[in-house]
Amino acid sequence: NAGVTQTPKFRILKIGQSMTLQCTQDMNHNYMYWYRQDPGMGLKLIYYSVGAGITDKGEVPNGYNVSRSTTEDFPLRLELAAPSQTSVYFCASSTRTGSPFFGQGTRLTVV
């Protein structure tokens, strides 16, 4: 049972480049989330989804886009990378009332 899998684990981007952070879960969870964690800080919610075809903004959505075409996958897209997006990104999934399971994180540096 793989749980929540994020790829890549590490990435360095140049300013203005774009990339997609992949997240997939095999627990048939309806709810999925993207958080970012800046150094010394808690996690801030970027986007979340309560089911396939449904997405909604969190606290810090600017500069990001998501899609949820299947229950399993919830990719996060950065269109024009900026240094302020340097962070560790966590994907998570849960049932409606259950505790979230987190992926291992993606460490992104924008230079």
Added chain:
Amino acid sequence: GIQVEQSPPDLILQEGANSTLRCNFSDSVNNLQWFHQNPWGQLINLFYIPSGTKQNGRLSATTVATERYSLLYISSSQTTDSGVYFCAPDNQAGTALIFGKGTTLSVSS
């Protein structure tokens, strides 16, 4: 939105000591969870505790929802307890968790 304050921000303990971590939140919540982030960054859920008290081995948690705070107790601390402890109540819509800044715990042998 809901505000979450955790204290203390940092805590240094000798192995075997006990500690209490506090979480204050600004509005009523239907759900509150405690997480441990280990030194490698992995986040593990410790407790789902919207109210009352729960215990799991050396750890226990108490949430007093009417007074908008939660406490995490760690007894007989071990070096493996080191890491960051996050309190996370749910947002107003109940659709996602809002994280505090965490308490960084360092336990030395």
